[in-house]
Amino acid sequence: MVKVKVTFGDTTTDIELHRDRSLEVFMNSVFAHIQTPFSNSEYVLENVATKSWLTDQELRNPDYVIQSGAVFDLRHRPSKSVETIEKLRSPDTRKLTLYELQKTQLLDHHFCEDFLRSGGLEVLLQCIEELQGSVLSHALKSLYLLLRIGGVSRSLDESFLTNNVLVHFNSSNIGVCRSAFQVAALLSKQENLGFAGIDACISKMEGGRSKAPYSNVIEALYPKDVSLQVAALSFVNSMLAACPEGCELTLFEERLEALGIREVLGGILKQLQDDQLKWQVYIYQCLSFRYILSMQQTAYDKNVPDHENLLLKYWSLCNPNVQLKDRVSGQWKKLGFQGTDPASDFRGMGILGLYNLVYFAEKYPERLHKLFSRNKERMERDYPISVAGVNMTFVLYELLDLSQASQVLFNIKSSDSDERQKVEFVPVNCQPQKPKSIKVSYDELSSAKSEPSLSRRAKSAMGGSSSYTPRHHIRISLHSSDAHTVHSRQSSPISEPVKGDHFPPVKWGGISDLPLNTLSKKALSEHRIFRMMLSERHSFEELYCIAMETLDQIWDDLNASYMDFNNVRATVSRKLQDALNLNPISIEQFREFLSDSSF
Template identity: 25%
Template sequence: MSASGHTSSAGRSPLSPSTTVNGNGTRSGALVPTNNVTTAEGVTVRTRIDPTLTVDDVVRQLCVNLKIKESPTHFALRDELDELVTNDNLRKKIKNKSGLKLVNAPAREARETAAKLSNKTEKNLKLLLFSLQKYIREEAFAREFLDHDGLNELVDVISTSTGNTLAYALTAMQNLMELEYGWASLTDDFILTIVHILASPQSLINVCRPATAILKKLVEADPSSLPGPQPASSSRIAAIAPPGSVYRYGFQAVFTQMRKERGSLETVVNRLGSAEMAMAQYSMMLINSLLAHASDDSWEEFIAELERLNVRKAVVRLMSLHNIEDLMTSCMDFKANIVRVTYRKKMTVVDPEEDVTHAEFLDHIWTATKLDEEMDANGQSLKWRKLGFDSEDIAQEFNEVGVLGLECLKKFIEGDPEFPKIISEQLSRPEERRCPIGKGSNEVVALLSEHWDIYAPGYSTATTFQPLFLDFHRVHSLATHFFIRMWSESGATSGDFPRIVALVRSQVKLALRKESSREWHEVEADFLESDYRDVRDRQMEQLELEDDLLSKIPVRNLRAKLYKESFEFVKQQRIQCLLQGAWFVNATPQPTNRDGVPRRPLRPWRFMRLDTSQKYLHYVDSAVKFPVRNGLEDLPERIDVSLISEIAGGTCASPPNMLREQNDFPPSSAPIPSPLSFSLLSAHEGSLADLIAPDSSRWADWTDGLNMLRRDGGHVSSKETFGFVQALTEIGLKIKLLDLSGEMVEIPSGLVAGAPPTNNDFFFSELL
């Protein structure tokens, strides 16, 4: 019987007042749940829907029984929250007795929306855009909207709107850009409009958030980010986007427009101090994307501008304003990006003849010494040897530390107004007793690089935030002053250089211990107030436990190479775990719902697996565990990996009264967060999944694997992964050294290149 009291036509009716369908599809006398269905005219009918029907069948028979004359293809069902009812969620909506609405089908709604947007006098534009920002995520709606010139109409609205209307339009564009098609025609003028909106001090927070997200998406839409497995190497690959691809923008497209809008980058950095955490996080994510995708042509300019704006200090200050757990992923991503920046500077050769900036830095350093240039007995300049280098070949002197060493020396001299007196005092001593300040500065850079694992771009295994690393230059200045003081207090001579370096290495380990929780004044005191004899005694104790061989430059370089290989090996192992898949518990997120009652998942178990394209996480929710076949046939649902902005740990609890299998999870009377829980968070959708791993190894596999998989990620969050990388590195190093020490081969502290051939009359012999 229909809701209006009439019997439906032939076939199974969705409007059956006294029947239900059990799990095998047969009818029983028990009553099925009743749903309220509301029509566009506001008529509400109580309806019992057969859950074995498809949505198309339900809509068709509703139209028949409600005597709607239009074609059923023009209609669809939505729930109270405007979520589209599909074949996948229909049964859940029926079981939960969700209120349903008979509304326009997505394609029809899209056509009408595009038409209304073209009417600039539309009175209900704000309401229209409010609905658009939700519907645009549905593929059927999006395709029809794009086919009817909806993108250009939306761009026009963004260009001419303000206030909440603009906020809704920007959010609609942000959601549209989650698709991998349809927005390849966005122009430079549009990007400049978004930059202008972002930089405007009058822009509201709800306007700035989607504007920031749009720029981030454009930065990441470069050809090298085309979907699919990432290359094994962390270096950027040359790629060309196919015709019509949205992956045709990238860093240069956005940064070029940011140059035109004065103060735009400064505004983004300043918003890291926003009291609104979401705004600070959006700004942090945009900065990370710019850092991760910076092009070679503009890299130096962009990094110099960020350094001028003191972005590192802004990030450290951000940690003091908000709960670090809320921003952990973004800040760890920033730290990993600064590792890349630091490594690149370290590997950039100092070449004052070719690079004007390098020449200016060197001139600035020499001018700050207030020394006069002299000549030696052979008529050669004594300029850089006066500063404590071994030769006048400045490129060779900075060979191990590159531009990073040059910058550190410049800032060290700039930060000490007494430096001219220090250098004059050293020059007044006998030559063999002079402290080699320039050489010592470079050695401190090498020691700090070793301490913070600056071995290769994109490889960082630190599991905690390291604020002192972000203050690299300041720590370098402290350690270099310590080097000079140890040299003087020990009465060192030129042959004691390795001994003083060993003292500095020991002090660096002491001062930078537990740096995530130490105050700056404590670090400062360790460097400035430590007595030489105490440092020497502690260093001697350490030498009994360590092998001096490990401090030699060739061995340090070997460790750097093995570290990179170990990280890549562990990364691939973690991703393989994701490809194999695993069972998790569907958890209760914190905080709970409005009533304060833990929200119990409908199905307590979830199996999740990454597809081979590394683009989607496919999953299935189940009441019990079952054998999952290879492939994706058993996994009907999926999560787009590109939507995951953060993997947060310790965020959720086991659902209450959950039936646990033996040896799975210990019972818990209170819904407290589990240390094995993690949430996949989206920048604007909240949590995409709340899960609990069966053990710490599975937790490390998935949290670190997903972090490594993210294109703007690269850090790890578990001590287990950190330990694996370190252990593999040390084991590999010891094996390599056994090969040498077994042959009693002497490893030099450094290699000196011989004189170049006087002519071209030579050849390289092939070793047999």
């Protein structure tokens, strides 16, 4: 007797193999462990190491070595795929065959290969075109499972997508609608269709008698069926991840917001219980932070004109009537920088630290000027406001778990050998290193020679959108040469924003699948969903402005001086954390919680 491993789909089972018994007895034992009513005649056991099938003769042959721990794949006989295809052609056997196909057969990657090789895809697509109701649901689910192994989408064009997938977004049959969302989500990642192809098809469908597909997606997010909500939000997340950055992404986000996605998500968050739905909501939250993560990973480079222009814009917003005499000048200290060249103060938070300062100065000029006026009155008790602003960016980065969001969002990857797309959390190197470029292709992520870059979505954020429109459009360059170095200034009581930790590089395009499988309770509990951050477009920036004003108030409450900065920062962090722990639903409610708390 030896113990072997038998795998089928996502299931791996340890089973005792008795050499003195027949193969049929062993197969019955396998089926009993897997608890699925299989038929012995339809399956074989393939030795993963030798790629050979286990037979009665080999089982009883003492010279045939089966080592303990050997792995066997339970797979369909190759002839089974041909039989299945023939049954799909017949209207009399099609219904039961489609049910078995999506329930068990397509969980076997060997069967999938045989099925495709034998022309099964063409027959399946024909079934989808002809069927309706629950049988159509099984057919679409089968297509979804085949799409997950890759290479299938080349057979699908925009006509098929429109007439056989998108049209079912408004189906009254929950199974059909859910499967249509799942198929479309995977097609959004395919080269031949992708975001552009799906969005173009949807645009052509608008204006017809039925509601546009995007409206159907938002409606599916209402609490009708949780599995439908999961599939609909997965489709939204897939489209957001696949959408090109910049203006196109901004317009797509505004389109979803106009249809009420933020309001619908707000309703979901009030009674969020399902683990799969929680995961999709968290992914949506992470996607809304992409431009923040991108800017944080783009080091300020004074050799890049766009970076310098943004810095000069900050000067002009703070001192509209005062001319800066020289780029390197003691005048910068009046704005709260520590030296004559502000470039050295942006380490750790990259261009994000400067972007937040500009946002505050441009959106709320009166409030910022009030901070400068109060600081001037403090005389010997003043603090460097701009450097404090960079520190507040870091505080929020920590409080909102954005380093974890970056790790989850850009390091989820699917196993190439597993069609079921398991969630794999890839460890991130936390040693200081030069930020990598933000790439579109996952295959290029391993390149260590790339220059740090800033996404077009981040550039769009710099230029503003929707509710916030800067007075001067600043284009942020895609190139930067400075790495994010970690160091501390021994002469200053103000800590650098990054105290020994290095945030993982943004790996753009690392989402190869947005999984629907259930995560563990522990894993979900480690990924916080902040209702407030989903309430409006610039929630991070608005929270930053509140943090700056909170710091200024606490500075006076503690009668702090320059050497007390780190203590003040810690107090502000605790106060903000207390308000966040109450999980406010909006920026306004966060202000209320903050005003009610005591430090």
